[in-house]
Amino acid sequence: MDDLHLKEEVTASELLFKGNFLQAKRDTVRLPDGHTATREYIIHPGAVVVVPLLDDGRVVLERQFRYPVGHVMTEFPAGKLDAGEDPLLCGQRELLEETGYTATEWAHAGAMHLAVAYSTEIIHIYFARGLSLGARQLDHGEFLDVITATPEDLAGWCRDGTVSDAKTLTCTLWLQNVLSGAWTLDWKNGTSPDRAG
Structure with a gap:
């Protein structure tokens, strides 16, 4: 299945918080239509x-x-x-x-x-x-x-x-x-x- 028309590409990344267990990040992404957006998310070890x-x-x-x-x-x-x-x-x-x-x-x-x-x-x-x-x-x-x-x-x-x-x-x-x-x-x-x- 070709999902390229759905993918977002990271253009910048910022570490907001680094704890003993979790990290929080804010990324700027290029959307499939060329516009940009931000994505805030938690990095978890699994x-x-x-x-x-x-x-x-x-x-x-x-x-x-x-x-x-x-x-x-x-x-x-x-x-x-x-x-x-x-x-x-x-x-x-x-x-x-x-x-x-x-x-x-x-x-x-x-x-x-x-x-x-x-x-x-x-x-x-x-x-x-x-x-x-x-x-x-x-x-x-x-x-x-x-x-x-x-x-x-x-x-x-x-x-x-x-x-x-x-x-x-x-x-x-x-x-x-x-x-x-x-x-x-x-x-x-x-x-x-x-x-x-």
């Missing part, structure tokens, strides 16, 4: 979200306070990528640190762009099964509860607004399609650093 499947059919979720929205949110385990980190290794690390679970099998489901209008953030979606529970290794200053739910309960929470986190809503769509057999996953041994999929 992240991983994990859909942990228990042997009894339930999924593992977390509840934690999210400061920007001022609410406790119900979410699948997730975390940001460290510089150069393999997404699978990030998912394995985050699952263990936040929930205490390890998994024997992993499958890369896909990726999503969380907020394409103003952020570079990409979230890699992994499924994990063959779970074993150990001790959590929460980061300093990290407070969260680990809960479990049936896929039906989770879908109900998505429908009634209990779950409004975008990555968890997207992963619930993936979960429904995987469980119905409509979408398949390529499961790999959990000790391999290679991305599945």
Whole structure:
């Protein structure tokens, strides 16, 4: 597909803010019709979200306070990528640190762009099964509860607004399609650093 008639070209770029985690930029772009416009956006290092499947059919979720929205949110385990980190290794690390679970099998489901209008953030979606529970290794200053739910309960929470986190809503769509057999996953041994999929 030829998308050249839609592309914007950067003519100038300005760093507005550089924090420990995020950066904000303002770019001047040339539009396809030759006019110019500005684009303000956030540079994000990327992240991983994990859909942990228990042997009894339930999924593992977390509840934690999210400061920007001022609410406790119900979410699948997730975390940001460290510089150069393999997404699978990030998912394995985050699952263990936040929930205490390890998994024997992993499958890369896909990726999503969380907020394409103003952020570079990409979230890699992994499924994990063959779970074993150990001790959590929460980061300093990290407070969260680990809960479990049936896929039906989770879908109900998505429908009634209990779950409004975008990555968890997207992963619930993936979960429904995987469980119905409509979408398949390529499961790999959990000790391999290679991305599945």
